[in-house]
Amino acid sequence: MKQIALYGKGGIGKSTTAANLSAALAGEGLDILQIGCDPKHDSTRMLMHGTWIPTVLDLIRERGDESITADDVVYRGFRGVRCVEAGGPEPGIGCAGRGIIATFQLLERLDALKGDVIVYDVLGDVVCGGFAMPMREGYAQEIYLVTSGELMSIYAANNIAKAIARLSRRVRSRCTLGGVICNAKNIEGERELVEEFARRINSRLIAYIPRSRVVQVAELQKQTVVEYAPESDQAAVYQELARTVYGNETTSIPTPLEMDELESFALEFVQV
Amino acid sequence: MNSNPSPSNSSRFEGCTLTGALSVLTEVRDAVSVIHGPAGCTHHNFSLLHATHLANDRLEVPRLLSTRLTENGIIFGGEDALEETIAQALSLSPASVFVLSTCIVETIGDDVAAICAKSRGVPVIPVPTAGFLGGVFETGVKNALSSVASLAGPADAKTLSANLIGEKNLEYGVDENAAEIERLLSRLGIPVNLRFVRGLGTLDIGRLGSAAVNILREPALRPVGEDLEQRLGTPYVDSFPVGLAGTCRFLEEVGRICGIDASIAVEEERAHQAEMLGRFDDIAGSRVHFQSPHPMLRGDPGAEAICTECAEALDLSVDPDGAAIPLPYPAPVGTAGLGRMLHRWRVLIREKRRG
Numbered sequence: 001m002k003q004i005a006l007y008g009k010g011g012i013g014k015s016t017t018a019a020n021l022s023a024a025l026a027g028e029g030l031d032i033l034q035i036g037c038d039p040k041h042d043s044t045r046m047l048m049h050g051t052w053i054p055t056v057l058d059l060i061r062e063r064g065d066e067s068i069t070a071d072d073v074v075y076r077g078f079r080g081v082r083c084v085e086a087g088g089p090e091p092g093i094g095c096a097g098r099g100i101i102a103t104f105q106l107l108e109r110l111d112a113l114k115g116d117v118i119v120y121d122v123l124g125d126v127v128c129g130g131f132a133m134p135m136r137e138g139y140a141q142e143i144y145l146v147t148s149g150e151l152m153s154i155y156a157a158n159n160i161a162k163a164i165a166r167l168s169r170r171v172r173s174r175c176t177l178g179g180v181i182c183n184a185k186n187i188e189g190e191r192e193l194v195e196e197f198a199r200r201i202n203s204r205l206i207a208y209i210p211r212s213r214v215v216q217v218a219e220l221q222k223q224t225v226v227e228y229a230p231e232s233d234q235a236a237v238y239q240e241l242a243r244t245v246y247g248n249e250t251t252s253i254p255t256p257l258e259m260d261e262l263e264s265f266a267l268e269f270v271q272v
Numbered sequence: 273m274n275s276n277p278s279p280s281n282s283s284r285f286e287g288c289t290l291t292g293a294l295s296v297l298t299e300v301r302d303a304v305s306v307i308h309g310p311a312g313c314t315h316h317n318f319s320l321l322h323a324t325h326l327a328n329d330r331l332e333v334p335r336l337l338s339t340r341l342t343e344n345g346i347i348f349g350g351e352d353a354l355e356e357t358i359a360q361a362l363s364l365s366p367a368s369v370f371v372l373s374t375c376i377v378e379t380i381g382d383d384v385a386a387i388c389a390k391s392r393g394v395p396v397i398p399v400p401t402a403g404f405l406g407g408v409f410e411t412g413v414k415n416a417l418s419s420v421a422s423l424a425g426p427a428d429a430k431t432l433s434a435n436l437i438g439e440k441n442l443e444y445g446v447d448e449n450a451a452e453i454e455r456l457l458s459r460l461g462i463p464v465n466l467r468f469v470r471g472l473g474t475l476d477i478g479r480l481g482s483a484a485v486n487i488l489r490e491p492a493l494r495p496v497g498e499d500l501e502q503r504l505g506t507p508y509v510d511s512f513p514v515g516l517a518g519t520c521r522f523l524e525e526v527g528r529i530c531g532i533d534a535s536i537a538v539e540e541e542r543a544h545q546a547e548m549l550g551r552f553d554d555i556a557g558s559r560v561h562f563q564s565p566h567p568m569l570r571g572d573p574g575a576e577a578i579c580t581e582c583a584e585a586l587d588l589s590v591d592p593d594g595a596a597i598p599l600p601y602p603a604p605v606g607t608a609g610l611g612r613m614l615h616r617w618r619v620l621i622r623e624k625r626r627g
Contacts, residue, residue: 061348093349095380102343 003118004178004245005134008146009156010124013183015043016215016224017146017241018121022047023226024235024242026079030116033074034081035107037134039088039096043121047077050222055087056103065102070110078227082115096123097130104133113139117246125156126163135167135175142178142251144206147197149182149190151266154197158262161201161254168253176251179206181241186211193269200265202255206248207241210234289403291317292412293372293419295441297399298334299469300420300477302367306337308354308384309374314338324442337361341376350382358387358396367474369396370419378402395423395474410492413438417496420469420477426504427482432530433465435483437500437508438493441470443602445609452606453487453512456519459537460527485509485529490602514603515578516545516585516610541607548611549585555614556587558621559594565601575599582610582617595624 006021008014015036022034036043041055053075059068077083086103088096107113120134134140143164147157157180167175180198182205184190195205218228225234257265290307294317297305307314314336321334337360339345339353354371361369373384379402388398399419401412417438434457439446454464465483466476481504488497488510497508507529513522520538527534562579576599583590597617604613 057347060344064344089348093351093382094347095349096347098343098380099347102347 001114001116001118002142002246003120003140004142004144005120005122005140006144006146006181007122007126007157007160008124008181008183009153012124012146012148012153012156013209013215014124014146015121016046016219017181017183017209017238018043018119019046020224020226020235020238021242021245022081022117022119023078023224024239025117025119025246026081027226027239028242028246030246031114032079032081032117032119033113033115034083034119034121035134036083036085036121037100037103037131038086038121038123039091039099040123041085041087044075044077044081044083044085046219046222046224047081047083048075049078051075053083053085055085056106057087057089057099060102060106065106068106068110070112073107073110074112078224084112095130097128097133100130100133104139126160132163132167135164137170137172137174141174142176142245142248144178144245145180145203146183147180147194148185149187149193150185154194154266155262157197158201158256161203161256165254165256177201177203177254178245178248178251179204181206182208184209184211189269196269197265200255200257200261202252204250206244207237209237209241287409288317289405289407289409289412289415290372290374290401291320292407292409292414293399293401293416294321294334294336294412295409296413296416296420296438296469297370297372298336299441300368300370300472300474302473303370304335304337304361304364304366305370305372306339306354306357306361307372307374308339308350308357308377308382309341310376311338311340313374314340321442328444328446335364335366346376346380349380350377351387354382354384354387358392362392362394366394368394368423370399370416371396372399372401375402375404378405397422414493414496417469417493418499421480421496421500421503423474423477424480424504425478427479429482430484430506431465431482432461433463433483434526435466435468435480435486435506436464436470436489437468437486438489438496439467439470440489440602445605445612446470448612449512449605449609452608455608456513456523456541456606457526459523459540460530460532460534462526462530462532480504481506485526487512487526512605514574514605514609515581516607517581518578519545519606519610522606545607545610548607549614551611552586552614552618555618555621557589558625559589559591560597560617560621561590561592561594562597562599565598569601572599572601572603574603575601578603578610582614586614595621 006014006018022032026032056073075083088099126132145157147153182194191208198205212234214229214232214234218225325332339357341350371388385398388396397419486506486508491510513519523534523537
């Protein structure tokens with residue numbers, strides 16, 4: 001079983017990438033589980049054709065965790081991809097990070113963490129220990145950073161690299177960086193910039209996903225691109241990503257940039 | 273601040289902020305304290321307070337309620353549970369309710385003060401007590417004293433009387449120490465107005481502002497003294513008296529603040545001290561040496577000076593081969609406290625003589 005996690009700045013396209021990746025992996029005949037680890041709980045929505053599935057934490061809140069079964073929290077979407085949403089507390093109260101930990105403990109107890117590939121789609125930044133849960137021992141061994149060429153997005157990716165570097169120092173840790181995925185915003189020189197960033201943090205660009213209108217159109221149809229336009233160039237990009245990730249055996253311990261390195265890197269690449 | 277009642281091992285430094293606050297708040301006898309956190313925080317403190325009261329011959333059950341938070345309360349926020357527990361507290365018809373926070377609810381950011389601010393007909397007062405913020409037992413005591421004081425307004429007029437502020441409610445000698453202060457003040461003709469906080473009802477707190485002087489239990493309570501001075505206009509003496517000369521200075525200071533000539537009182541107290549020392553003539557000239565009460569414990573910071581002063585007064589010589597005398601914690605209060613301390617010295621000196 002391969003367990004991977006996608007991390008990246010909020011709004012960068014993690015969920016779109018994750019859902020299309022899962023759909024494409026399922027197209028290879030693999031059994032896929034995708035777990036959305038964001039209180040916004042919209043990770044699996046395109047796989048579920050627009051349905052908001054009940055979140056693990058909603059169920060825990062409504063009826064306690066005693067009577068919950070795997071069927072209550074795992075829903076089959078497009079191509080049989082099994083979908084889970086962790087959910088979270090109401091915005092502005094409680095502790096979402098602890099919610100992620102509780103979700104994982106419940107999924108463990110329900111023996112729901114299985115399949116050929118588990119895809120964890122995690123909130124924008126590793127704001128506390130709870131959101132690093134998918135990186136811990138026994139969960140994702142490969143982290144993929146999703147970023148565009150925008151500096152704030154690279155800054156967030158660098159922060160996540162810090163978390164990976166920290167966790168990988170632990171005894172028995174198997175958490176490594178699988179690579180960087182550029183989800184492009186159509187900025188000039190974007191591919192080179194992200195490629196160079198990946199190199200500097202001791203990783204590599206494993207996929208470049210160009211900006212495409214078909215992503216938005218598919219989303220309006222509440223579908224992944226892989227389902228809505230299977231013959232499109234964009235679908236081919238996701239299929240290629242799926243093959244690369246599934247076959248990826250080159251991972252690394254990242255060497256995140258210091259703030260001044262990040263700033264000088266920005267100056268080198270961004271034409272003012 | 274000491275929360276261990278045993279006179280033989282009476283040192284407890286640092287400790288839990290919540291425990292410090294509850295040592296004060298449970299002395300508002302018609303109040304209920306709500307502890308917002310896991311049940312264990314309440315149970316632990318309930319046990320400690322209950323056992324301490326029993327050891328001090330008080331058959332009393334601390335009036336504590338827990339919001340009994342579990343993991344779901346942490347994930348989804350504990351504010352609803354707090355509302356429910358405050359309602360439960362109010363159903364017991366208390367005259368006031370204190371709401372104490374714990375480490376975990378401050379970590380997740382439950383807004384305890386905002387929940388307490390709702391009007392309920394009975395004062396519901398938040399007391400910040402999350403220990404992980406760096407506070408210790410003493411921080412809890414200070415926060416609780418300030419919170420209780422928020423129930424008092426400035427008095428119409430000051431009367432010639434004194435408040436005792438922040439007595440160590442869990443110490444073995446708490447009432448003896450208060451009696452000693454009462455005795456000393458009576459030399460100046462000053463009665464005690466309020467023991468703040470010990471054995472009070474919520475309505476009594478209204479009298480807080482009418483004393484002419486506040487007498488703090490120890491200098492660590494100065495921020496509370498300042499706070500009360502600012503709010504209620506009452507000047508303060510920063511500590512119960514310690515030592516022979518210190519006790520006389522205490523009388524002078526209280527006299528100065530209250531506009532009373534203390535010279536006769538001081539003279540009478542000196543004579544009283546001489547008479548007290550006279551009762552220990554039998555150990556005069558003995559050899560003693562002072563040591564920490566236990567390798568794991570520190571003595572009171574001022575204890576050594578007090579011991580040296582008494583040794584000189586009794587013509588004792590300090591010698592490494594002398595009888596081992598543990599430095600007291602806390603420092604004995606007033607002349608009566610010294611008398612009790614010297615009594616223990618006599619026992620140790622006699623034991624040493626017998627070998």
